[in-house]
Amino acid sequence: MGFSVGALRGGQQRRGIVDHRLARRMLVNQVRLGRISRTEVCDAHPELIRAARNVGTETTADCPVCEEDKLRIVTYVFGHRLPASGKCVSTKKELRQLAAQAQGELTAYVVEACPGCRWHHLLRVLPLAG
Numbered sequence: 151m152g153f154s155v156g157a158l159r160g161g162q163q164r165r166g167i168v169d170h171r172l173a174r175r176m177l178v179n180q181v182r183l184g185r186i187s188r189t190e191v192c193d194a195h196p197e198l199i200r201a202a203r204n205v206g207t208e209t210t211a212d213c214p215v216c217e218e219d220k221l222r223i224v225t226y227v228f229g230h231r232l233p234a235s236g237k238c239v240s241t242k243k244e245l246r247q248l249a250a251q252a253q254g255e256l257t258a259y260v261v262e263a264c265p266g267c268r269w270h271h272l273l274r275v276l277p278l279a280g
């Protein structure tokens with residue numbers, strides 16, 4: 151299974167600046183209450199975990215599920231003339247360059263992932279101006 155935007159979970163994936171914090175909090179609560187099993191939410195695509203490990207930005211926040219690893223933030227950009235698997239962007243500079251060169255609409259997906267237990271959640275979806 152190739153990596154694609156469909157592998158990113160968290161609330162509705164529509165255009166515009168969407169905040170997924172509420173959906174995340176509800177999901178984490180459901181896991182803590184045992185209503186959703188960890189295996190259901192700790193199912194990050196191997197590509198996402200690899201990106202999180204290698205180029206992800208380490209945060210100071212503990213993973214809400216395993217509480218053993220620090221969360222990492224990964225940004226993927228999808229859109230016109232980019233690979234179907236998206237482009238993983240690790241710095242703000244890279245993101246700016248991509249936005250400046252864009253011919254057509256691009257969308258950035260900011261995802262948090264835990265390399266330890268494979269928890270992942272889409273945090274934000276941002277349109278990038280061309």
Ligand SMILES: [Zn+2]
Pocket residue numbers: 213214215216217218219264265266267268269
């Ligand atoms: Zn974890």
